[in-house]
Amino acid sequence: MIEVGRLSSVSADRADKLAQVGVETVLDLVTHYPRRYVDRTNQVTIDELVEGEEATVLATVRKVGSRPTRSRRPMVEADLFDGRGYLHLTFFNQPWRAKQLREGTEVVVWGKVERFRGRRQMTNPVVDLVGDRTGRIVPVYPQSEKAGLTSWQIAANVEEALDTWCRDLVDPLPASVRERQHLAGRAWSLRATHLPETEADHRAGRRRLGFDELLRLQLILVMRKRATEREARGILHSTGGQLVDRFLGGLPYALTGAQRRAIDEIRADMAGPHPMHRLLQGDVGAGKTLVALAAMLTSVEGGHQAAMMAPTEVLAEQHHANLTALVQGLQVDAGEGSLFASRDVTVGLLTNRTTAAARARLHARLAEGGIDILVGTHALLTEAVTFADLGAVVIDEQHRFGVEQRAVLRTKGAGESVPDVLVMTATPIPRTAAMTVFGDLDTTVLDELPPGRTPVTTVWARGELEEAAAWERVRTEVAAGRQAYVVCPLVEGSERVQARSATEEYEQLAAGELAGLAVGLLHGQLPAAEKDAVMERYRVRKLDVLVATTVIEVGVDVPNATVMVIEDADRFGMAQLHQLRGRVGRGADQSWCFLFGAGATEEAATRLQALVDSTDGFALAEIDLDLRGEGTILGARQKGVSDLKLASLRRHRKTVGQAREVAFELVDSGELARNPELAEELRLLVDPEEQEYLFKS
Structure with missing residues (x-):
């Protein structure tokens, strides 16, 4: 890597300043891209500025001065001239502007024009x-007042780097791919991005460089996927048994087409020689648990065990109760040494609440093969948990777990065989993000809801009258024998602060809007036994209304609940609101979700209106990606992947798919192995620990 200090235009002082903004090498410098462009051939002159409109102007500083205002706040004033007119600038509380805007300096300013x-x-x-x-x-270019770097200084350094080091760059992308994807050459694109002659130049340059970013990212994910398939020895599960058929045939309802397709895909994976590594996406209430149980029973009927890991004790306990009920009456071969030909399928539970004595008994039964399916939290990851023969792993709400935690469970298989892994999420992920964050997994989507579900009516209550109507709806539903949730405001800070807020809200509602009703309180600071008691009272209808924090976001399934009130809804994210809304509408009765909040910002208002307009989690995920950008999604990606500087999962949805197709083509055809330049680029991005794993063949 060539250090940026080797450029003649970069002094030692400049190198230190560049380092403060993350630029230490020539590569860092030429990938420090412009954030916008000023077209001098088509720019607005000062005499053309329109009052009340925002505009960009390029002009020269003619005069600058500073003085205190009556309130003693510093004020800097400057006059700009562009040959056609003067523009006056005023800056409050920015005294450093007086040094920045020296007379004779050429600047670009952007703002709202006033008179x-x-x-x-x-x-x-x-x-x-x-x-x-x-x-x-x-x-x-992005500037840094702290580092003392200006756009024109960066531009001068970039220009020297392009002239000195980047003129004869080798293009690692095969010509056939460039032609098919209509992409310009690498060297031309770098120059066109930094020194464009036309607007079309920088658009074409940025498109090519953005494609390169996505391709490198997808190549790493595809290589990881192929390496896993190549190196890991899977378990050849038999799918010819009757256990899964008996389970599905005994259900009192028919599966959706999406559930049947998902089960077929998963069982086909499990019958193959490579370990399954699949993502199961399904909207709230789409029936993921049934699909996951079919996968685990596929493992059990072949004499193996299965594990299911959930992020919270509440969710783990709910899964344990549901799975225990679903497998009731199912039997498997008792195995050698048993007095009986068959035995019941067994489901165990392991969480931090499990007592030491119960934990010891469970560990022993698990190691002997006496437990078929073990449900638990992070407690499953401890060294003491040893399976006799783990064949399948299901991880629920996968975004709550890191890559390393998923990997730990895969190492608990017997011998050299790697268990099949199914990761699930009820938080729909936009397609482009799924291909990027989970690009080394196969993906199955449950895009149908079971019949009999009535869509939830969502109401955005923006004022006192609409809020009063919401509370009236709660009382009406309770009078009809149904139940309601009230989710308390999201409080910044600790769980303790949120608990206090929930307690205050509970007391206020019980004495006010919900007076006379049986109201319960649930939050994260309650002792485990008290949480269980409150939840059980709610399930058996001894409570009419449950006032809670977001602890009920996942895993709570009470079909009799038909109303949810979410206070200060504009402070919650879209996915969280959609998950909370999914706690109602789980039965056949009409259900409502009331969102309290004025919509403090434009984004919050757009988010709340989107929830009113749609109950489709996948459609909402795409809107959320548009609103928030990909930063929060990419924050969950696997390590070893470069940042996206030009490419955007939001704006370049089609390009993400194209880059993934090309990545499979280059890896599977052997082209990558024959392309040392492209392989070397990838090595720069991959975590050192992973290099040997990905590049050894």
Whole structure:
């Protein structure tokens, strides 16, 4: 890697400043891309500025000064001239602007145009120092006041780097791929991105470099997928037995088409020679648990065990209760040494609440093969948990677990065989994000809801009258024998603060809007036994209304609950609101979800309106991606993957799919192995511990 200090335009002081913004090598420098461009051939001049509109202007500083206001706040004023007119700038509480805007400096300013005493002016505009750039398109780079770096300084360093080190770059992308994807060459694209002659140039350049980012990311994921298939020895599960058929045939309802397709895909995987590594996505109430149980019973009928890991004790306990009820009456071969030909399928539970004595008994039974399916929390990951023959692992709400935690369970198989892994989520992930974050997994989607489910009516209560109507709906439903939830405001800070907030809200509602009803309280600070008691009272209808924090977000299944009130809903994320809403509408009765909140920001208002308009979690996930960007999603991605600087999962949905197709083509055809330049690029991005694993063949 060539250090940036080897450029003649980069002094030791400049190198230190560049290092403060993450630029230490020439590669870092030429991938420090412009954040926008000023087109000098088509820019607005000062005399063309329209009052009340936002605009970008390139001009020269003619005069600058500072003085205190009457309130003693510092104020800096500057006059700009572009040959056609003057623009007055005013900055409050930014005294450093007086040094930044020296007379004769060329700047780009962006802001809202106002008139004050007959003069055009902008107040606190965005300012970029571009220097005396004579190109037709001026790149504007991210600047750093803290590091003392300006756009024009960065531009000068980038230009030298392009001229000195990047003129004869080898293009690692095969010509056939470039032609098919209509992509420009690498060297041309770098230059066009930093020094474009036309707007079309920088668009084409950024498209190619953005494709490269997505391709490198997908290549790593595809290599990981193929390496797992190549190196790991799977368990050849038999799918010819009758256990799964008996289980499905004994259900009092028919599966959806999506559930049947999912079970067929998963069982086909499990019968293959490679370990399954599959993501099961399904909206709230789509029936993922039944599909997961079919996978675990496929393991059990072949004489193996299965494990199911959930992120919370409440969810683990709920899964244990549901699975125990579902396998009732199912029997398997008792095995050698037993007095009986068959025995009941057994389901165990292991959480931090399990007592030491019960834990010891469970560990012993598990190691002997006496437990077929073990449900638990992170407690499953401890060294003391030893399976006789683990054949399948199911991980629920996978986004709550890290990659390493999933990997630990896979190592608990017998001998060299690796258990099949099914990871589930009830938080729908946009397709492009799933291909990026979970690109080394196969994906199955449950896109149907079981029949008999009535869509939840969602109401955004923006004022006192609508809130009063919500409380009236709660009382009406309770009078009809049904139940309700009230989710307390999301409180910043500790769980303890949130618990206090929930307690205060519970007391206020019990004495006010919900007076006369049987109201319960549930939050994370309650002792485990008390939580269980409250939840059980709610399940058996001894409580009419449950006031709770977000502990009920997943795993709570009470079909008799038909109303949910979410207070301060504009402070919750879209996925969380959708999950909370999924606690009602689980039976055949009409259900309601009331969102309290004025919509404090434009984004919050858009989010709440989207929930009113749709109950489709996958559609909401795409809207959420548009609103929030991919940062929060990529925060969950596997390590060893570079940041996306130009590419966007949000704006470049089609390109993500194209890059994935090309990645499979390059890996499976052997082209990557014959392309040392592209392989070397990937090595720069992969965690050192993973290099040997991915590159050894």
